[in-house]
Amino acid sequence: MEINKIIITNLPAFYKINLFNKISECEKIFVVFTGKTAEVRNEDFFKKDLIKFDYIDLSGRSSSIKYLLLLKLLITANYKELVIGGWDEPLLYIAAFFSPKKKNSVIVESSIYESQTQGLKAEIKKFFLKRQNCAYASGKSQIQLLKALGFNGAIKKTKGVGIFNYVNQPVYEGRKNVKDFLYVGRLSEEKNLSLLMRVFSQLADFNLHIIGFGPLEKHLKSTAPKNVKFYGSIDNNKLHIYYTNFDVLLLPSKSEPWGLVVEEALNNGMPVIASNKVGCVDEVLVDGYNGLVFTLDDNSDDNLRNTILQIADIITYNKFRHNISDMDFSKISDEQVKIYTR
Template identity: 40%
Template sequence: MTYDYLIVTHLPAFYKINLYNEIAKKLNIFVIFVAVDTEEKRSADFTNFGDVNFKYEILTDKTFQARNLLVTLFKLVTKLKKYEFKKLLVCGWDLPEFWLAVFLSSSCKNCLALESTVLESNTNGLRGLIKKIFLSFIDTVFASGDLHVELLKTLDYDKKIIITRGVGIINKPSFSFVNKHYRKRFLFVGRLTSVKNLKVVIDIFNSLPEFKLSIVGSGDESKLLKKNAKSNIFFIPPVDNKLLRDIYLDNDIFILPSKKETWGLVVEEALFFGLPVIVSKNCGSRELIEHGVNGYIIDPDDFFNLQETILSIDDATFAVLQNGVNHFSVNDKDVQQISSYLY
């Protein structure tokens, strides 16, 4: 049997499983997962094989961080020799497994799903040269968005580029949408690390006692952030994806102020559940936000820009933003994402 795609990716993350399930409805694919799980994830059900509708194998039953590299490389070689495929799709350039895969495959078959952006990826000196060497083995790049295309241009990539507008497909549980009254309830979901820029957000909300901020997640900044937060800021431990719906629906505005973010799947989740989004201009998913229509794009390094944006929202502007969110279709965006792999 010849597969349309042999896909090599990090983990069975839920959003990748959802994407591959949809592609598998149109094409014959086989997926090789490097590891079964990771020690760094936002919830217990971040990785799972519950609803897989395609053929796959896993190179190690250990976590991604604990894998034996020599073992995974050896197993990958045997898989590449075993299966026939029209195209090889690797989901990054950050693993030795990806390098080995593209090196052993014909360059005319090789595709890259690029989730790195020009903002967090080093393009100078030796690191830039290494990325250019990797790209020399790649015939087609599936770039998530504009910041990803900009990275390719910086690296002088001149072959085929297809924009997907996503990195996977979110879970979409059913819910009843209702127009809300603005209650000044803001939400963040993600890992609590310095790159998320939450200290700045907490400083702002500390000065706004009539506003409520809910922070869902855990990470190495948890203790520091909790220590600095006042009583209008609430910390919620990591929540399973299937339980996030009610948290989104209980809030008004989603905020993602990251200093850098390759995409930001939480932006799609917020839009799906009807929340306008305040997003950093350094997030890949910023292109899903039309400034002043379904959210705002802010400078994460400008404290007053973020503060003024929060304070500018009142009942009237919230109604405008909600209307903008209502006219944005995550489903339509996902149709484009799925179709991009059918070229």
């Protein structure tokens, strides 16, 4: 079996499938889904029925069977490149050390903000990176991580972690006021939602709408001010309704490797406020162009509150909406595919 790329990743998330489908239009690929789960997701987050490439799904198999099947593939396949989707499970290390270094590449989506660069875990990553010839880094903070870990191979910036289900950009329509803010994502500690609760308790003239579920749901609901509404889980194919009906997406994360919701919101014409710890800042979200970036520090509450008041200025807000209407997300996705296939 002759293959341009063998790609190893954890799960058939829809945005990864979209990316791999596009790559498979340019060259022969074979994808190994390891089945490693990180967190609970909506059912429509995984879309195996959309797959247009050859693959094997190792979900539900024992570790020994997974190792045997992967090694058999690497022995029998005539491949040019092995693309390893991260460094967070033993199977990926086995692949890296069994495959020749000159064929090995790694996808780096962890950022300098949440990934350790000192200590035992960092040393293990450095050891792993010595087996990589090339790294596909999604953005600036991922490149900073690679350099902090001493990686000396080629680095290709992809400016993305996959291809979301983009739509044609909405025609620009100015709005008369900005009152409704939206959060979409996990209700968990790293998302920094307690910051939103504190700030919106001081901004009674604005509303915060929260979509998602997670371990902090009960606590957040018990501490939320009256201008915060929870919607629970919403299917991915229905999120566009909320992006278009509300005014601004908020992503205040303490650490966020990328932030696919930022791309989704922008694609639906919605300006974004994100913390400086979000991976797609400067890659997709550009401060002062299509949204605003605030700094997480000892004055985070004031920083976020002032940023919300700044974007609520209707001239500023409509300028962002106008700029967003000129963004070409099909071109952005094509550029990501080119990085993997050139």
